[in-house]
Amino acid sequence: MDRARYGELFLAEAREHLAAVNDALLHLEREPSAREPVVALFRAMHTLKGMAAAMGFDAVASLAHEAENLLERIRRGERAVDAGLIDLLLRAADALEDGVERSVAGEEVSAPAELLEDLRAWAAPSAGPAGAGKTTKAKARRSPRGDDQPTTPPGAGRWWVEAEFDPASPLPGARAFLLLRQARTLGSVRDLDPPEDQLTQEGLGRRVRFRLDTAMPADQIRPVLASVGDVVRLEIRPADEALGVASGPDPLRVEALRARTVRVDVRALDALVDQVGELVLARDRLRQLTATRGDPEFEEVAHRLDRLVSDLQDQTLRLRAVPVATVFDRFPRLVREAARALGKQVRFEIEGRDIELDRSLLDELADPLVHLLRNAVDHGVEPPEERVARGKPPMATVVLRAARERSQAVIQVRDDGRGIQRERVRARAVELGLMSPEEAAALTPAELYALLLRPGFSTAERVTDVSGRGVGLDVVATRLRALGGTLEIDSREGEGTTFTLRLPLTLAILPALLVRIGADVYLLPVVHVLEALEHDPQTVAFVGGRPMVAVRDAWLPLVDGRALLGVDGNGANASARSLVILESGEQRLGLLVDDVLGQREVVVKSFDATVDTLRLFAGATILSRGEPALILDAGAVLAAPVRRST
């Protein structure tokens, strides 16, 4: 087995199975009597075992084997599911994850002996579920699965048997059952695929496969098994020869999937997206040139190329889209553990797990979401006693929701906890010298919550293991802005808090409005632009010392782009300026610019916006003429009116 060649593939697939294991365990914890998670767990463990054995990762294989034995007993209804059992299996999942990663990294891995003992003890016939977790002395070698009897005589042959039934054969599951009965007259049957309890399902494949340990030679096995009837193909191979292949997933399913999907290295996909991004830029340049040529033939080709590139861009980006579940599904575990560590009771719900988002965007979001979820459990949710005292159910609810709204991805983290205590935020703002008590009292809730996003502004009184110290929300907000998104907070005291993350659907290409401020060109993400108007200085008024502009019936805060960026007007005529209305969530404002140059799609280049003076920018891009331009961060611009007092 060429480990280097298969390592990456093994790792990718093993991770998928481990994610399924975690998911199924949490499902089982919610519904201890549910069957599907047990079956899913069994299958995942079984496949992992086969894959690890094929790679020669014995520690992982033996761990998966013990877990599989225990699951088999649960599946047969011989072991009840309780909290102790879930904990044990979660421990096994962790150890497997660790073992998989380290084995692939080339480390020498041994299965934790205590864990193996515990798994065996729980699978042992006499061990009752209660207290079995502690019986590490139990010496059960293997679970007595009904399948394994009668015990195999020493020196017996081990065979892989694969049978295929006639397509005209009715009820192939029942036929498979007859085959099994015949096989059991010869010896012991194990590793049955599909599992025995699934044979009753209609619409199952026509193939069945199992391992047969028997003293009989192959030529005597064949007639006994073939006597079952309707068997069109019967393969009997020595078990050692076929182990790697035969213990893999269902061959029928794999064949079907192989026809429709291919595995692609994510790096190759990223490179493709980048290339397409460059192509989009080249197309834009061509579009401009075409407009100046006035050559109809040239125009026709350019127009066609334009459409092709647009389609290509669309499809390429879709290639990278994955369901949010790929990232979200590890959160239930995290919330569960955070809640347990803090002695809180939390029910965690995920909404919109099938929503598809750009993979790179999702990857970037994972950390901020971890932060927000921990924050919700730690600071949002009250301890059960406090909740009861407030007339709430002791079990709190935290919801993670994903949705697509127009060209934005919207992700919310919502809790029904104590909410943000506004007075404490005000007090903190004054304490930090950010503003006078009068100014603090005049802040709207939205402005107040915006303060929470400033570095070092945590009001948490305690420092806990779970959410760390005060470096929280500001880090999340900065990260989001770097992604071209925004973070909004909505909260009601005593009722809960909702964090809303809004992001462009993809990171790579951003539709932007080109504006000139002073001598330079800047870009504004189109998702945040409501409209662009000619500016009329007559519509400006000062309200409470702040400039406001009247747009139709509404008064919006006004920010002068020149003042914001600290550039001068280059002698431009103040009356010929334009007004761009920006919007994010509930907030709106008018941004005064010197010129609106048009709309364009740009490729966002990564940009490290940690330095304070760069806070206003979400990224950079190269314009079609090769000049660099900065992308203005709409969230930061919208926060500017609050910023003024610092």
Add this chain to the structure above:
Amino acid sequence: MSPTVLICDDAIFMRTMLGDILTQAGFTIVGEAETGLEAVQKYRELKPDLVTMDIVMPDMGGIDAVREIIKEDPNARILMCSAMGQQALVIEAIQAGARDFVVKPFQPSRVLEAVQRVLS
């Protein structure tokens, strides 16, 4: 001597059809039963070489009848007759001791193949 058969089915039509297929192949029909209860009694009485057993019958269903018969004679050779979509019931019958099964509508060749397997 040709093998003897007890046919158990609550529908005369099915009994007649099966009877014709088996008689033409040289079997001797020694009895018929319309309910599971009757099947158990007639088996005791007639000790046939083969029983064909419908799954759904009044009084006592075919599967319970199989259990009763196997309890008295573990070597009884029983062929289940089922309709499509009764896979789970067929498996239950096999677990109870039935040797094979055929699915309605009956095709003579399939019935005879199954009978051969049961008797071999």
